[in-house]
Amino acid sequence: xxRKLIDGKLxxxxxTSELIKQSADEISHLAIDIGGSLIKIVYFSTNxxxxxxxxxPTLPKERQEVPNGDLNHHILSGRLHFVKFETSKxxxxxxxxxxxxxxxxxxxxxxxHTVDKIKIKATGGGAFKFADLFKEKLxxxxxKVEEMESLVAGANFLLKAVNHEAYTYIGxxxxxxxxxxxxxxxxxxxxxxxxxxxxKVDGDEKFQRVSGTSVGGGTFWGLGKLLTKCKSFDELLELxxxxxxRVIDMLVGDIYGGMDYAKIGLASTAIASSFGKPVSENRxxxxxxxxxxxxxLLRMISNNIGQIAYLNALRFGLKRIILGGFFIRDHAYTMDxxxxxxxxxxxxxxxxxxxxxxGFLGALGxxxxxKDGNADLMPLQLVEQTPKSSSCIVDRIHNSTxxxxxxxxxxxxxxxxxxxxxxxxxxxxx
Amino acid sequence: xxRKLIDGKLxxxxxTSELIKQSADEISHLAIDIGGSLIKIVYFSTNxxxxxxxxxPTLPKERQEVPNGDLNHHILSGRLHFVKFETSKxxxxxxxxxxxxxxxxxxxxxxxHTVDKIKIKATGGGAFKFADLFKEKLxxxxxKVEEMESLVAGANFLLKAVNHEAYTYIGxxxxxxxxxxxxxxxxxxxxxxxxxxxxKVDGDEKFQRVSGTSVGGGTFWGLGKLLTKCKSFDELLELxxxxxxRVIDMLVGDIYGGMDYAKIGLASTAIASSFGKPVSENRxxxxxxxxxxxxxLLRMISNNIGQIAYLNALRFGLKRIILGGFFIRDHAYTMDxxxxxxxxxxxxxxxxxxxxxxGFLGALGxxxxxKDGNADLMPLQLVEQTPKSSSCIVDRIHNSTxxxxxxxxxxxxxxxxxxxxxxxxxxxxx
Numbered sequence: 001x002x003r004k005l006i007d008g009k010l011x012x013x014x015x016t017s018e019l020i021k022q023s024a025d026e027i028s029h030l031a032i033d034i035g036g037s038l039i040k041i042v043y044f045s046t047n048x049x050x051x052x053x054x055x056x057p058t059l060p061k062e063r064q065e066v067p068n069g070d071l072n073h074h075i076l077s078g079r080l081h082f083v084k085f086e087t088s089k090x091x092x093x094x095x096x097x098x099x100x101x102x103x104x105x106x107x108x109x110x111x112x113h114t115v116d117k118i119k120i121k122a123t124g125g126g127a128f129k130f131a132d133l134f135k136e137k138l139x140x141x142x143x144k145v146e147e148m149e150s151l152v153a154g155a156n157f158l159l160k161a162v163n164h165e166a167y168t169y170i171g172x173x174x175x176x177x178x179x180x181x182x183x184x185x186x187x188x189x190x191x192x193x194x195x196x197x198x199x200k201v202d203g204d205e206k207f208q209r210v211s212g213t214s215v216g217g218g219t220f221w222g223l224g225k226l227l228t229k230c231k232s233f234d235e236l237l238e239l240x241x242x243x244x245x246r247v248i249d250m251l252v253g254d255i256y257g258g259m260d261y262a263k264i265g266l267a268s269t270a271i272a273s274s275f276g277k278p279v280s281e282n283r284x285x286x287x288x289x290x291x292x293x294x295x296x297l298l299r300m301i302s303n304n305i306g307q308i309a310y311l312n313a314l315r316f317g318l319k320r321i322i323l324g325g326f327f328i329r330d331h332a333y334t335m336d337x338x339x340x341x342x343x344x345x346x347x348x349x350x351x352x353x354x355x356x357x358x359g360f361l362g363a364l365g366x367x368x369x370x371k372d373g374n375a376d377l378m379p380l381q382l383v384e385q386t387p388k389s390s391s392c393i394v395d396r397i398h399n400s401t402x403x404x405x406x407x408x409x410x411x412x413x414x415x416x417x418x419x420x421x422x423x424x425x426x427x428x429x430x
Numbered sequence: 431x432x433r434k435l436i437d438g439k440l441x442x443x444x445x446t447s448e449l450i451k452q453s454a455d456e457i458s459h460l461a462i463d464i465g466g467s468l469i470k471i472v473y474f475s476t477n478x479x480x481x482x483x484x485x486x487p488t489l490p491k492e493r494q495e496v497p498n499g500d501l502n503h504h505i506l507s508g509r510l511h512f513v514k515f516e517t518s519k520x521x522x523x524x525x526x527x528x529x530x531x532x533x534x535x536x537x538x539x540x541x542x543h544t545v546d547k548i549k550i551k552a553t554g555g556g557a558f559k560f561a562d563l564f565k566e567k568l569x570x571x572x573x574k575v576e577e578m579e580s581l582v583a584g585a586n587f588l589l590k591a592v593n594h595e596a597y598t599y600i601g602x603x604x605x606x607x608x609x610x611x612x613x614x615x616x617x618x619x620x621x622x623x624x625x626x627x628x629x630k631v632d633g634d635e636k637f638q639r640v641s642g643t644s645v646g647g648g649t650f651w652g653l654g655k656l657l658t659k660c661k662s663f664d665e666l667l668e669l670x671x672x673x674x675x676r677v678i679d680m681l682v683g684d685i686y687g688g689m690d691y692a693k694i695g696l697a698s699t700a701i702a703s704s705f706g707k708p709v710s711e712n713r714x715x716x717x718x719x720x721x722x723x724x725x726x727l728l729r730m731i732s733n734n735i736g737q738i739a740y741l742n743a744l745r746f747g748l749k750r751i752i753l754g755g756f757f758i759r760d761h762a763y764t765m766d767x768x769x770x771x772x773x774x775x776x777x778x779x780x781x782x783x784x785x786x787x788x789g790f791l792g793a794l795g796x797x798x799x800x801k802d803g804n805a806d807l808m809p810l811q812l813v814e815q816t817p818k819s820s821s822c823i824v825d826r827i828h829n830s831t832x833x834x835x836x837x838x839x840x841x842x843x844x845x846x847x848x849x850x851x852x853x854x855x856x857x858x859x860x
Contacts, residue, residue, distance in 0.1 A: 036685040036702055037709050088710035125702075129687030146693060194680055194703035197694075209694045211741075211775075215645075215734055218680050218703030225708050226715045226723075227656060250624055250648050255466040257559030263576060264627075264639045272466055272555075273624035273648030278655050279467050280518035285656045285715075293656075304645055304734065311641075311741035345641075 027100045028076060029370065029415065032093075032142070033150065033362035034126020036194035037218055037233075038326050039085045039093045042363040044415055046078040080367075080411040082360050084326070087126060094137050119143045121366040123150040148199055150365030151191050152207045155324060157368055158357055159184060162411060166322065166353045169335035170343075177353065179320075188318045190309045191361060192325035194218030198312050211312045213305065217327035220301050227297070228290035236294050237331055243295025248288060250276025274300035295333070302334050306341025306352065313342075313350050321352050326359035357409070457530045458506060459800065459845065462572070463580065463792035464556020466624035467648055467663075468756055469515040469523045472793040474845055476508040510797075510841040512790050514756070517556060524567050549573045551796040553580040578629055580795030581621050582637045585754060587794055588787055589614060592841060596752065596783045599765035600773075607783065609750075618748045620739045621791060622755035624648030628742050641742045643735065647757030650731050657727070658720035666724050667761055673725025678718065680706025704730035725763070732764050736771025736782065743772075743780050751782050756789035786839070 030043040085093040122134075122142035134140045158165045164176040189199040189207075195218060198211040221233045230236040246269075252261050253268030254277070260268045273279075275296060278288070309321050321342055328334050335354055342352040357364070460473040515523040552564075552572035564570045588595045594606040619629040619637075625648060628641040651663045660666040676699075682691050683698030684707070690698045703709075705726060708718070739751050751772055758764050765784055772782040787794070 036680050036706055086710075125682070125685030125687065125689075125691070128689055129685065131687075147691070148694060194685070194706045194709070195701075211737075213734065213737065214679070214701040214704040214706075215730060216703055216706075218706030218709050219730070222678075222680075222703070222705035222708040223653075226705070226718070229714065248652075249644070250466050250652075252555070255555030255559065255624070257555065257561075259555075259558055261555070261577070264578060271625075271644040273646055273652070274644040275652035275656070276466055276624045276644075276646075276648030278652040279624070279648050280516075284659065288656070300645060300649070304643065307641075307643065308738065308741065311738065311745065315741065315744060 028078070029367065030097075030100075031121040031145075031363050031367035031369070032123075032127070033360070033366060034087060034122065034124040034130055035362070036125065037087055037221065038193070038359070039087050039090065039126065040326070040360050040363040041081075041083040041085075041093070041096075042360055042367045043081050043083070044076070044078055044367075044413075045081060046076050076415040078413070078415065080364075080413055082357060082363075082409060084359065090126075090130065090133070094133070097138055097140070121145050121369050123147050123362045123366040145366040145369045147362060148197065148207065148209050149205070150362040150369070151189060151197065151324070152199060152201050152205070153365035153368045154361035154363065155189050155201065155322060155355070155365075156184075156204055157364055158355055158361070159322070162357070165356050167356075168351055168353055169332070169339050172332065172336065186316070186318055187320040187322050188309060188313045188316070189361075190305065190321055190323045190325075192216050192305060192323065192327035196305055196308075196325070198309060200312075200316050200318065210316065211308065213308050215301055215304050217325065220297055220327065224294055224297055227285065227293045230290070230294070233326075234329070237298070237329060237334075239291045240294035240298045240333060241291075243289065243291035243293070245271070245292065245296040245299045247292040248277050248296035249274050249299070250279070271299070271303070274303075298331075298334060299337055301327075302337035303341045306338040307345055309338075309352070310342045310345040310350055314346065319350055321350055322355065323352060324355050324358045324361045328354060328358050330354075330356075330358075357411075458508070459797065460527075460530075461551040461575075461793050461797035461799070462553075462557070463790070463796060464517060464552065464554040464560055465792070466555065467517055467651065468623070468789070469517050469520065469556065470756070470790050470793040471511075471513045471515075471523070471526075472790055472797045473511050473513070474506070474508055474797075474843075475511060476506050506845040508843070508845065510794075510843055512787060512793075512839060514789065520556075520560065520563070524563070527568055527570070551575050551799050553577050553792045553796040575796040575799045577792060578627065578637065578639050579635070580792040580799070581619060581627065581754070582629060582631050582635070583795030583798045584791035584793065585619050585631065585752060585785070585795075586614075586634055587798055588785055588791070589752070592787070595786050597786075598781060598783055599762070599769050602762065602766070616746065616748055617750040617752050618739060618743045618746070619791075620735065620751055620753045620755075622646050622735060622753065622757035626735055626738075626755070628739060630742075630746050630748065640746065641738065643738050645731055645734050647755065650727055650757065654724055654727050657715065657723050660720070660724070663756075664759070667728070667759060667764075669721045670724035670728045670763060671721075673719065673721035673723070675701070675722065675726040675729045677722040678707050678726035679704050679729070680709070701729070701733070704733075728761075728764060729767050731757075732767035733771045736768040737775055739768075739782070740772050740775040740780055744776065749780055751780055752785065753782060754785050754788045754791040758784060758788050760784075760786075760788075787841075 027043045028046050030041060032042075033040040083096070085096070118139060119141045120143065123145045124147055127142045127144045131142045131144075134142050159179055160181060163178070166179060167174045167176045169175075185206075186200055186202045188210075189197075189201050191197045191199070194216055196213045196216040197209055198213075199207050200210045201207045217233070221236060224230055224233075224236040228236060228239065230239060249271045250273040251268060252266045252270045252272045253259065255272055256268065258268055260266065261270075266272075309323075313319070313321050323338060328338075335352075339352045342350050355361070457473045458476050460471060462472075463470040513526070515526070548569060549571045550573065553575045554577055557572045557574045561572045561574075564572050589609055590611060593608070596609060597604045597606045599605075615636075616630055616632045618640075619627075619631050621627045621629070624646055626643045626646040627639055628643075629637050630640045631637045647663070651666060654660055654663075654666040658666060658669065660669060679701045680703040681698060682696045682700045682702045683689065685702055686698065688698055690696065691700075696702075739753075743749070743751050753768060758768075765782075769782045772780050785791070
C-alpha cells in the first residue's frame with residue numbers, strides 16, 4: 001500500500017488497484033525487500049516516459065541544477081515511490097508488478113526484450129524464498145543484495161540525502177534533526193521488522209550486526225492477532241490508541257500497595273511485570289478489553305527493544321540510536337515508549353531517533369545497489385553537493401539522485417545514469 | 431506449597447493442610463517474601479521444641495561439632511523449610527501462619543505474650559501492601575527488609591553455605607559447582623520473579639541493581655493464562671514440555687525459504703520472530719495447540735532474559751550470571767534456553783548458573799536479617815569453618831548456621847543465637 005501524508009502522518013492507501021492506476025507504466029527502476037511479514041518496494045518513475053530531461057517538474061527551481069554534469073551521464077528526473085504489501089498476500093505484489101511495463105521499459109531489462117533477462121535488485125529472506133515464484137510469474141530474476149548491507153545503505157542514504165528525514169520524539173513532539181555529515185558515524189541502526197536487527201554503522205558499507213531480538217513487529221502482530229482477533233497490524237495499532245496498559249500490566253504500585261519503590265528509582269506506575277495482572281485475577285481473555293491488551297503488548301515490545309538497543313549502544317559507546325522498520329509506523333505511543341526507555345536506561349545519555357521512511361531501508365538499500373558496477377545495471381549514487389540546511393543534504397559520493405520529499409511520502413529526485421550502460425539506451429528507446 | 435525432591439527435582443506438595451500438619455508447632459524463626467505473584471516463606475524448626483541441644487538428629491556425625499562455641503551463644507539444631515503460596519491466595523498463607531504457635535513460641539515474640547509484639551522479617555512489595563492484613567489477622571508486625579538487599583543476602587548465603595547449591599545446565603545435564611569463596615565476587619544476580627531484577631553483587635551487602643525487565647515470570651504466567659486457559663503456572667510449564675515452538679515462531683528458515691542466514695550466524699532453525707507465524711496464517715487462537723503456545727512463550731521470555739542478562743554481565747565484565755526466582759523451577763527447557771542464550775551471545779565467555787533454592791533468595795535474605803543487631807531479634811550468620819568439598823562450604827563470617835540439605839529440599843542446620851537477647855530466653859521457656 002502506498003503511503004500518504006495525512007495530518008502530518010504517513011498513512012497507507014488501501015487499494016491495490018488504485019496503486020496500480022497511480023503509477024501505471026512509469027517505473028524505470030525498482031528494488032524489492034521481501035521480509036517475513038511485509039514486502040517493501042521502492043521504485044523510480046520518470047513522470048514522462050523514459051525522459052532524459054534535466055528538469056524535474058515537481059522540483060523547486062533552486063534544486064534543478066545538475067552538478068558534475070558530463071557527456072557520459074544522463075539525467076532522469078522523477079520520483080521515488082514507496083509501496084508495501086503483506087508477504088502472505090504476495091499475489092497482490094505480483095499483480096502490481098505485472099501491471100507495470102517492466103518487461104518493456106524497466107531499468108532492469110537489457111540487451112533483449114525477452115522476459116528471462118529482467119533482473120531486479122532484491123533483499124530480505126523472501127529474495128531467496130520467492131525467487132522461483134518471481135521467475136515463474138513475471139519472468140524476473142531477483143538479484144540478491146545482502147539484507148544488512150541493504151539496511152545500512154538505505155539508512156545512510158536517507159540520513160544524508162533527505163531533508164527532515166530523522167527526528168526525535170520527546171514529550172509528544174517531533175523534532176526534526178539534520179545530522180552533521182561529519183558527525184553521523186558511528187550510530188546504532190535498529191531495524192524492527194518481524195524480528196529486530198541491531199547494526200553498528202561506522203560508515204558507508206562499514207557496519208557490523210552486533211545484536212538483535214526475536215521480539216519484534218511479528219511478535220506484536222502475531223500475539224496481538226491471537227489475543228484480540230484483529231485482522232491487520234494497523235487495526236491492532238489503532239486499537240492500542242484507546243487502551244490502558246495498567247489494566248493488564250502489574251505495576252510496581254500493585255505489588256507495593258500503591259507506593260513507589262523509590263530506592264531503586266521505580267515509580268508506583270512503572271511496569272513491574274508485563275501482562276502480570278491476569279495472574280492474580282479470576283478473569284479470562286474475553287473479560288479483558290482488546291484495546292488494553294493491544295496497548296500492553298505494544299508497550300512491552302517497545303520497551304524491550306528500547307532497552308536492548310540502549311544496552312548495545314552503551315556497549316559500543318554510541319550516543320545515537322536510529323530506528324527503522326515497519327513496526328514503528330510513525331505511531332506516537334510506540335515512539336514515546338522507545339524514547340522513554342532509551343532515556344530512562346541511559347540516564348539521558350543516548351537518544352532514540354526515527355526515520356520518516358522507516359520501513360523502506362532495505363528496499364532503498366537494494367535500490368542503491370544498482371551502483372555496484374554490474375554492467376547489466378544502472379549506477380545510482382549521491383551527487384556531491386554542498387549541504388543546504390533547508391533542502392537536501394548530499395556528500396562526497398559521486399553519481400546520484402538529488403532528493404526532495406513531496407507531500408505523499410514519495411521523494412522527488414533525479415537519477416544520474418551512465419551512458420556507457422546499454423540498459424540506458426534501452427530506456428531511452430522505450 | 432512445600433517442595434519435595436522427586437526424581438531429582440524439587441516438586442511441590444499441594445495440600446496446605448498437609449503442610450500445616452507437617453510442621454505444626456515447630457517454628458522458631460520465620461521470614462517472608464511477598465511478591466506480586468508468590469509468597470515465599472523460610473522458617474526454622476527445631477525438631478524438638480525450643481531445643482538448645484547441640485545435636486541435630488538428622489545431621490551426620492561429622493557435622494555436629496560446634497565451632498567457636500562460647501557461653502554467650504546457644505545452639506538450636508533444626509531445619510530450614512521452604513514454603514510458598516500464591517499471593518492471590520494470601521488467606522492460605524494466613525491460615526498456615528495462624529496454625530503455628532508464633533504467638534506463643536515464635537522467634538519473633540519477645541518481652542510479652544501479647545500478640546501485638548510479634549515481629550517477623552518481611553521483604554517484597556507485599557511487606558508494604560499487606561502489612562495491615564498481617565497485623566489484623568495475625569497480630570504480626572512485618573519488619574521490612576529491603577528487597578534487593580534480601581535477594582543478595584539470600585544468594586550469598588546459599589552460594590557460600592549450601593553444598594551443591596549452584597549448577598550449570600548444559601546439553602541437558604546439570605553440573606554442580608562449588609564456587610571458590612575467593613572467586614565468588616563479582617557476579618550478576620538475576621532474580622526472575624513476576625518481573626526481573628539484575629543486580630551486580632560485589633560482596634556481602636555490597637551490590638547495585640543495574641538493570642531489570644518487566645518481561646518475567648508474571649508475563650509468562652499472565653500471557654499464558656490468557657492464551658491457554660491454564661489454571662496455574664506449573665500447569666502451563668507442564669504443558670510447554672509437550673509443545674513445539676516452531677509451530678508458532680517465525681524461524682529464519684521460514685523467511686529464507688528453508689536456508690540459514692549464514693552471513694550473520696543465524697541457522698534456519700533460529701527464531702527470527704517470536705509468535706511471528708500467526709501473522710501469515712489464517713488461523714485463530716483456538717486453532718493452535720496450547721502446548722505449542724506455552725513452549726513458544728517460555729522460549730521467548732527465557733531467551734530475552736538470557737540476552738539482557740548477558741548484555742549487563744558484559745557491561746560490567748562479569749563472567750558469572752546466577753539466576754534465581756520462581757520462574758525457573760528447575761525446568762529443563764527454561765534453563766536450557768537461558769544457558770544457550772547466554773552462551774550464544776557471549777560466544778562462550780559467560781556462564782549461566784542456577785540455584786536449587788532459586789525461589790527463596792528474598793525470604794532467606796530476610797531471614798538472615800535477624801542478625802541486624804536489633805535487640806528484639808536473633809542473630810543468624812555463618813560459622814567459620816574449613817570448607818569441605820563433600821559437605822557445607824563456609825567462610826570467614828562468624829556466627830552462623832551450618833548447613834546440609836536433606837532430601838526434601840529443606841536444609842538441616844544449626845542456628846547460633848546470642849544469649850544476650852531476651853528473645854532467646856523466651857524461646858527456651860516455651
